[in-house]
Amino acid sequence: MGGDSGHQQCSCHGGDRAGGSAFYEPDRGGVVIKLLTYNPLFGIVLTFVFYIVSLRVYRKVRNPLAHPVLLSMVGIILLLLGGKIPLNNYKSGAKYIAELLPVTIILLALPLYRQLPLLREHRLPILAGIAAGTLTSAVSLVVLCWLFHVDRELLRSILPKSITTPLGLIVSDSLGGIASITVISIVFTGILGILVYAPVFRLFRIRHAVARGVALGTASHAIGTSKALELGEIDGAMSSLAIIISGVFTVVATPLFLVLLAWL
């Protein structure tokens, strides 16, 4: 390998390898890197390693800006850009992780079932609150995007920003949004939720544990729920309930958003 690193253009040498056209940037002498990354295992292992490391960091610093998704995303992007590794090499493995997203939605039936007694007890307030929150999310985004002159494409991508990623991707897809922008807006919304929840609760005088939990889950999905769990057991249960219900509400309301977008 050492002899390879010196030459300028090796496209002429690369031809004897099967799949030689898949090797990008042949002048960097990164044959080792390419052999390592041109394998589905690369994306899978890389995602695991970055997730585990950033989870450790997050638990240590306890700062919402160090959220594992944000840290892993930045870390992996820097590694890909720094090593001049094509995104497709990462995706060939990472796509298997993304394909498991529907399975995570199915599993949400478990907390829903386990918290059925709590839901029954406060059925009306919970459903009314989540419906109001879902509506507020859509209406505020339409108004704000109009105020800030943000183009329609971005609006389509960020409309499901308050719901859990697997469901948000379904909504974004049927609205014609860009998946990665949807994911980013969902992650940002979650982190912003942890940053603003204290002043918001003070400002709006939200004191009841059920109200706090439903508000955190409806506004900031799983990331908000992690905060709600710190506030209390009822908060946490209510928040995870709100993730599922607000997600389902938003998916069901998607045709309505389509009409709204067409009318704009």
Place this chain on the structure above:
Amino acid sequence: MIKQIVYEVVTVVVIFAVGVFGSSFIPVPGSLISMGLFFILLRTKLLDVQKYQCVSTLILKNLAFFFIPPAVQIINSMDELTGSIVKLVVILAISNVLVMGVTGLVVQLFMNRTGEAS
């Protein structure tokens, strides 16, 4: 232990397959059909909720992990985002405050009305 893991994986995979199959007949995402079906099976006690402790809990506790691959794909959308990233964060922040406030207020309002407030 292993028996339990097999139980979890096999039932969820079967439910997942039924959802995918069902979504070709009705215009509802397959994963939502599967979730509803799973809920009904738990509710009717055909499946034992106690058995979903290993893999399911692990996945539910680490939902964030599955968000990483789609998040990394932001590289492809850098062009659309440069110039509007600050606007985007401001919009998301304002909207988030409104959603959280309105949701909490409505919940408390209905709790007071039905006399549930503590």
